[in-house]
Amino acid sequence: xxxxxxxxxxxxxxxxxxxxxxxxxxxxxxxxxxxxxxxxxxxxxxxxxxxxxxxxxxxxxxxxxxxxxxxxxxxxxxxxxxxxxxxxxxxxxxxxxxxxxxxxxxxxxxxxxxxxxxxxxxxxxxxxxxxxxxxxxxxxxxxxxxxxxxxxxxxxxxxxxxxxxxxxxxxxxxxxxxxxxxxxxxxxxxxxxxxxxxxxxxxxxxxxxxxxxxxxxxxxxxxxxxxxxxxxxxxxxxxxxxxxxxxxxxxxxxxxxxx
Ligand code: HEC
Ligand code: HEC
Ligand code: HEC
Ligand code: HEC
Ligand code: HEC
Ligand code: HEC
Ligand code: HEC
Numbered sequence: 032x033x034x035x036x037x038x039x040x041x042x043x044x045x046x047x048x049x050x051x052x053x054x055x056x057x058x059x060x061x062x063x064x065x066x067x068x069x070x071x072x073x074x075x076x077x078x079x080x081x082x083x084x085x086x087x088x089x090x091x092x093x094x095x096x097x098x099x100x101x102x103x104x105x106x107x108x109x110x111x112x113x114x115x116x117x118x119x120x121x122x123x124x125x126x127x128x129x130x131x132x133x134x135x136x137x138x139x140x141x142x143x144x145x146x147x148x149x150x151x152x153x154x155x156x157x158x159x160x161x162x163x164x165x166x167x168x169x170x171x172x173x174x175x176x177x178x179x180x181x182x183x184x185x186x187x188x189x190x191x192x193x194x195x196x197x198x199x200x201x202x203x204x205x206x207x208x209x210x211x212x213x214x215x216x217x218x219x220x221x222x223x224x225x226x227x228x229x230x231x232x233x234x235x236x237x238x239x240x241x242x243x244x245x246x247x248x249x250x251x252x253x254x255x256x257x258x259x260x261x262x263x264x265x266x267x268x269x270x271x272x273x274x275x276x277x278x279x280x281x282x283x284x285x286x287x288x289x290x
Contacts, residue, residue, distance in 0.1 A: 067110060068137045068145050073119035078112040080124060089113075094181035116145050116178065140173045153228050162229030174202075175227070195220050199227075210281030214288050216247060217280055224279070244270045 082089035122135040139145030200207035232239040276288040
């Protein structure tokens with residue numbers, strides 16, 4: 032049975048532009064919506080209760096995608112928001128010591144399971160052969176996503192693509208530049224060429240061959256690319272191999288993206 036309040040939220044989500052993905056999600060594509068992580072003996076208290084002690088986080092969170100999603104059709108409004116990821120909070124709220132507080136709440140920063148319960152697609156992506164070493168326990172979702180910040184849940188989602196690249200540059204300084212000869216593609220974001228959760232292609236590339244580059248460099252005069260005929264060059268390997276454009280991120284030495 033669906034409660035009235037839930038319908039209110041469904042409507043709110045459907046008319047709110049950012050919530051469109053949420054609506055599709057609930058009709059079967061993308062994330063699968065399931066209940067929050069279980070904490071034995073605890074009950075849901077709702078976001079307002081959390082806000083009493085976690086004021087800053089709660090304020091930021093109010094502007095995120097996650098603050099607008101509905102957890103499942105027959106669930107109370109209380110169960111969405113903070114507790115969808117952290118589990119029911121009553122024991123935590125009433126706990127007397129910090130130690131006890133830490134034990135009575137789920138912290139998904141330490142393990143991705145709390146995220147996977149809804150994000151099965153990303154779980155599958157991390158299962159592909161080439162992936163960030165998150166399943167190996169060397170990283171977590173929060174290395175790239177800030178769960179409480181409207182700009183951080185998806186790096187750059189509400190601001191600019193620069194947000195994504197900054198998130199990558201923390202760990203991959205070599206690829207982030209600056210370079211004397213920039214490759215303009217990188218300005219559109221690292222995700223133009225990489226599927227960063229995981230991919231079937233080496234280096235998490237979106238495509239394993241020249242098609243990665245030809246999405247932007249195809250010309251009607253093909254196999255001429257730029258001013259250069261590539262008719263004898265395109266077949267031996269991908270564009271970035273064999274001494275050709277070996278610096279796809281930009282180069283300090285050569286304007287044609289070579290090392
Ligand atoms: C009465 C005040 C109070 C309320 C209400 C409260 N918290 Fe907390 N919470 C704390 C304190 C104090 C800590 C710090 C514990 C520490 O430093 O180890 C904390 C820590 C946390 C942590 C970090 C746990 C860890 O160590 O990994 C999370 C997550 C958390 N709270 C979530 C919530 C959520 C979700 C709610 C609402 C359901 C909530 N809190 C309500 C006081 C509160
Ligand atoms: C999308 C899932 C998600 C939701 C929803 C969520 N959190 Fe968190 N929360 C996390 C993750 C992940 C971490 C660990 C952050 C890290 O390790 O950097 C965290 C950490 C925390 C902490 C520990 C302090 C910190 O910043 O590391 C507190 C306190 C907290 N959350 C409170 C809240 C409150 C209050 C709400 C609702 C207003 C909320 N969270 C909603 C995922 C979530
Ligand atoms: C209760 C279900 C639920 C949980 C738990 C959950 N998410 Fe989400 N999340 C959603 C839905 C629904 C959307 C909107 C549709 C989509 O983009 O898949 C979303 C969107 C996102 C987005 C894109 C948001 C944007 O602003 O574009 C990111 C990134 C994300 N979640 C990461 C996380 C991480 C990291 C965790 C764990 C800390 C987590 N989620 C836990 C349901 C959930
Ligand atoms: C290495 C950095 C990184 C890690 C680790 C990471 N993400 Fe992402 N995630 C991104 C980027 C970048 C995007 C934007 C992708 C795009 O725009 O093509 C994204 C997008 C998303 C989205 C929006 C839908 C989509 O796939 O585009 C969701 C949901 C999401 N991530 C969930 C997660 C969850 C859950 C985890 C942990 C299990 C996680 N991510 C770990 C970088 C990361
Ligand atoms: C917290 C650090 C961290 C962040 C942030 C991060 N990565 Fe990574 N990345 C790693 C680690 C660790 C590896 C695995 C390296 C290895 O296995 O040698 C990796 C591997 C990669 C690889 C494959 C490298 C190879 O040699 O196979 C690519 C491509 C990559 N990351 C791109 C990105 C992009 C794009 C982003 C931003 C969305 C990003 N990374 C964010 C730590 C990070
Ligand atoms: C135009 C496409 C493109 C863009 C945009 C791009 N990459 Fe790459 N990236 C590649 C290719 C191609 C390789 C494989 C190079 C090789 O195997 O020699 C690669 C490899 C990597 C590697 C593995 C190390 C290496 O050089 O082999 C990392 C790490 C990486 N990229 C990170 C990033 C980051 C971070 C960004 C954003 C700042 C980014 N990439 C943007 C195409 C791109
Ligand atoms: C997102 C679109 C995009 C993608 C994908 C892309 N590029 Fe580019 N590339 C550009 C733009 C824009 C320029 C600058 C304009 C120009 O010179 O065509 C550029 C410039 C270049 C140049 C310098 C131009 C010259 O005359 O030598 C080379 C070389 C190059 N790209 C190679 C590659 C290779 C190799 C790949 C695949 C790994 C690739 N590009 C993928 C958009 C892209």
